[in-house]
Amino acid sequence: MTYVISEACVDVQDRSCVDECPVDCIYEGERMLYIHPDECVDCGACEPVCPVEAIYFEDDLPEGMEPYLAINTEFFDDLGSPGGAARLDGPVPRDHPLVAALPPQGDANTDG
Template identity: 65%
Template sequence: MTYVIAQPCVDLKDKACIDECPVDCIYEGPRKMYIQPDECVDCGACEPVCPVEAIFYEDALPAEWAGYRRADQEVFAPVGSPAGASAAGPLPADHPLVAAEPVREPG
């Protein structure tokens, strides 16, 4: 099991979760933050600091955002487990599910 970052993060990317993650497993994509499931230790430190409540334990992910579980897994297929977001830098592209979301302007 792992944590998943769902739709409320798209176009927000607050990044408070990055500061709380003790294992550096939260990576930045162009429009959303992603948790590398093989690196996540299920500590839950990221969940309470998310200002839009976009982070869920995998089993508690709302059905309407179930595709985000797959997105957080599949976006890492080309890069594998880089072993730390801070050294790896941003991901080159978002998952197609995220890329298909309508763009939300900052409000």
């Protein structure tokens, strides 16, 4: 079991959840954050601090957001399990293909 970051995070990336996570299992892509399912300890500390309510326990994903369980998992297919986001040199310079294909969300600043 794990927590999952859903579509509401796309182009927001507030990072409050990253600061709250005691095991450093939340990684940053170009447009959204992702929870590593093998590193998450299911503490739930990330969920209440998300300002856009993008984080759910996997069994509680709202209707239509179920694909984000696979999106969070598949983001790590090539990356593996680095043992914490801090071990990487900054954000991962990509997103899951389904996230990358989404149109800009809200008032997102897309100039990087």
